[in-house]
Amino acid sequence: MTYPKLTQITQRLNDTRIADIDATIAAEMKRVGLAGRIKPGSRVAVTAGSRGITDMIAVLRATVNEVKKVGATPIVVPSMGSHGGATAEGQTGMLEGLGVTEQSLGAPIVSSMDVVDLGTTAEGIPVAFSRDAMECDAIIVVNRIKPHTEFNGRIESGLTKMMVIGLGKHQGAINAHSWAVRFGYERTLIASGQHILARAPITLGIGIVENGFNQAAVIEAVTPENFIEEEVRLLERAKHNCPHLPFDRLDILIVDESGKEISGTGMDTKVIGRVMNIYEPPLDHPHITRIVLRDLTEKSHGNGLGVGLADFVTQRFADKLDRGYTDVNCVxxxxxxxxxxxxxxxxxxxxxxxxxASAGPVTPDDVRLCWIRNTATLDRMFVSQALLDEVARHPALDVVSDPIDMEFAANGDLLSPSPH
Structure with a gap:
């Protein structure tokens, strides 16, 4: 078979970054009056999720240190719903894989799947909440705020989701996703979040907004008095920074890897234009005819949720898939x-x-092909020659290589012309 020649391009993304995370966290804690919200000698739960957030260890460590400064004792509670096979050991293992340990943060990881029943919202939505967190005197919810892979709303993926689904553990995740079928995600999350804020010792939220390179561009402390409203505001900022594919139509997209640390769905649905959700409307762009997914990251621990978004995967990917972890998360x-x-x-x-063979009547000369590392790394990519006119017209794109052959090794592996 004859393949198209490829050219490497770069996409200019927002690169604003916080230089000193410790100082930023300290300033935010002072601004919202942490010392007046947490009593000396109290026990404080700090949340840690399953996403591979670039600056998460630094943010969590700085938060733990600020809690210690006011004379309180911090613990770190895994807050990831059903991830890690919905087991305490699996969730601790996921954090360890991300480098989140007692040694790296300076606080013990307290992991269990036990929950308490917080009753039901006015809509009848049952709310479960981490027993470990509920038994603390204060809770600090830490998470990245970004567009969600399943829906569009005033709030999406962020602090409220961490409270409802993350701290809800397996049962809370089941409740929220199930009732979202009836009410939609936005209403379910906001109603459940408000219910938790009225009943659990939520003391602060720490919201992280990233730049186009997945680095912390904004870190703000959010108080329980204005929790939802502040998250709405931060989400708008996040939407402006999110990287996207610079093409609205592709015949073939090749993705090197998917993974839970990259996106909750392995590949970001809003990057590839495929949501595959029976109770949310389909996305109308970008339109990609065929997606090839080559590998699953080690940090996913075999959880391949999102694999169904691809059209073709490799045997390499299939061999790494853990059906147990994947099935629990999907259901x-x-x-x-x-x-x-x-x-x-x-x-x-x-x-x-x-x-x-299944992309329609395309040839090496006219195929619109793009090759990326993953859906969170979109500053560099390879494109076929049919896309170069579009690249030339795009103000944020630059060509950085001459055309080169698309080649495979003797064993069939796709050879990268240069490091991504």
Missing amino acids: TAVTPEKGRLPIIGKTDRMAVDYAF
Whole structure:
């Protein structure tokens, strides 16, 4: 088979970054009066999620240190719903894989799946909440604020979701996803979040907004008095910074890796234009005819939720898939579609050949092909020659290499012309 020549391009993204995270956290804690909100000698739960957030360890460590400065005792509570196979050991293991440990943060990891029943919202939504967190005197909710992969709303992925689903553990995740089928995610999360704020010792939220390179650009402390309103504001800032594919139509997208630390759905649905959600409207852009997914990250621990978004995967990917972890996450999130296994190519070459064979009447000269590392790394990519006119017209794109052949090794592995 003849393949197109590829050219490496770069995309200029927002690169604003906080230089001193410790100083920023200290200033935010002073601004909202942490010392007046937490009593000396109290026990404080700090949340830690399952996403691979670039500056999360620094943010968590700085938060732990500020809690200690006011004379309180911090613990770190895994807050990730059903991830890690919905077990305490699995969730601790996920944090360890992200470098989140007692040694790196200076506070013990207290992990269990036990929850308390906080009753029901006015809509009848049952609310479960971490027993470990509820038994503390104060809770600081820490999370990145960003667009959600399943829906659009005033709040999406952030502090409220961390309270409702993360601290809800497996049962809370089941409740929220199940009732979202009836009410939609936005209403379910806000109603449940307000219910928790009225009943649990939520003391602060620490919201992180990232730049286009997944680095902390904004860190703000959010008080329980204005929790939802402040998250709405921070989400708007996050939307302006999110990287996207610079093309609205592609014949073939090749993705090197998916993973839970990259996106909750392995590949960000809003980057690839595929949401696959039976109770939310489909996305209308970008339109990608065929997606080839080559590998699953080690930090996913075999959780391949989102694999169903691809058209073809490699045997390499399939061999790493843990059906137990994947199935629990997919069923809990009420999205079994995202656990469906696509057609498997024994090699990269075979998977790519399948994509070409099913993408319509495309040739090496006119195929609109883009090759990325993952959906969170969009500052560099390879594109086929048919996209170069569009690249030239785009104000944020630059060509950084001459055209080179798309090549495969003898074993069928796709050869990267240069490091991503």
